[in-house]
Amino acid sequence: MTGPYLLPAHLDPAQPRYQTSFSVEVDGRRVTARAGQTVAAVLMSLGLTSWRESGGRGRRRGLFCGIGVCAECALVVNGTPNVRACLRTVEPGDVISTRGPGESS
Structure with missing residues (x-):
């Protein structure tokens, strides 16, 4: 048994259900992501807390809110601006930019 609710490990919501990993691009850098992760989770796994x-x-x-209400986590995914990182699940080959169009690093 594990977790605060004493669930069997295979039912623990804190454990990743998918072990599939793939690469995505974050600001020109190839990084590993797991199936089911949000863009925000990938960025935070890289140590990025603001972008x-x-x-x-x-x-x-x-x-900020983590549920798509505030839009503080908006960024560019595959050329589409204003994508909420907390709601968007990563897909293989995604290109994520923490800088908006015209912004420099």
Whole structure:
């Protein structure tokens, strides 16, 4: 038994259900992701806790609510801007950019 609810290990929600891993690109760097992970989970596994700046003020933003309400975690995935990292599940070959169009590193 494991976890706070004493579930069998194979039913523990904290354990990844999929062991399949694949690569995605984050700001030009190839990284490993697991099936079922969100973009936010991949970024946080890399130690990134903030990945954009607020409009005009330069304050760093990242995961805040984690349920898609606030849009603080918005970034670019496969060329599509304003994707909420907390909601988007990674797919093999995804290209993730923490910088918006026209932003430099």
